Amino acid sequence: AKIPAYDELPHFRNFPGCAWSVWGAEDQLGTVNLLTETLVKQSAAREIRTGKTVSLNWPLNFPDKPMFGRRPPEVNFIQKQKEGLNYSRDDEIHINTQSGTQWDGLRHFPMLEHEMFYNNTPASTLPRGLHSMPDPHQIDQTHTRIGIQNWADHGICGRGVLLDLVKFLSKDGVLPYDPWTTHAITVPELQACAEAQGIIFQRGDILMLRVGFIKKYYGSTQESRDALRGKPETFAGIEQSEEMKRFLWDNHFAAIASDQPALESWPPPPGTPHMHQTILALWGMPIGEFFDLEKLAKVCDEYGRYTFFVSSWPLNIIGGAASPPNAAAFF
């Protein structure tokens, strides 16, 4: 079916590019709707040719000092005792689902001024505070509407495309920007990188951008990793602009992920609205952050191919705002 171009989408109040009408008023999947059975069978599955598989997940406890003031992850290894013997072991974990490798879900970010989430879901209707896990079959929509369990149920599986900007933009092995400071990657740079890698985008592609945060993290001392938490947050990422929105929507990506703490260049220029609003609240498009693309980039380089099959199954958290992606690439 034809999907309207960005400039044909209606406005939400004074915001261009509202896609709520594309999949209907009851839709809970957003652009994950593009990942159809036909797409998986006819195009994405054809990417699996060698049997090589690559994980895209950081360890669950990375970074151990999360940014944006988030609570650090914790694990409690429990050694149980029985009749004086060390018996079986259990683990208890605590994570903020926003702190490490993650998909931002549709409950993560609203249209800020209007407190409105994807598909006309007012912030005031979403439960808050400590909750036991509700049963999706017995409860009303306030617990389930636009929760991450919808993507957990459907999966985020399709053709993945890596744009390795670290490789493409480096001169003599040196990146012309520091991924830990504010720097904006432009649309022409993304297009040129795609062209150099021989990529023609297809509807429903899962776009992955290697910008450099994790490469630098792996090469840094614990001290400078830790210092990131205390600093004002400044990160490289995609430019926050109308041109970028047009590029992302008009290529009909199903999801977009990068190796940075925020997909977009952070902070946005003064007076520019944070693009999370459009991508999550107006389009319903998953935003991946902190994807570990280091090994993926190496394999792509070795194989001379930047497309692959992606399988991602977020945790089935009813009403959740985000989740580790549990993602892998298949070649």
Ligand code: UVW
């Ligand atoms: C930003 O994009 C600034 O952060 P997050 O998605 O982690 O809330």
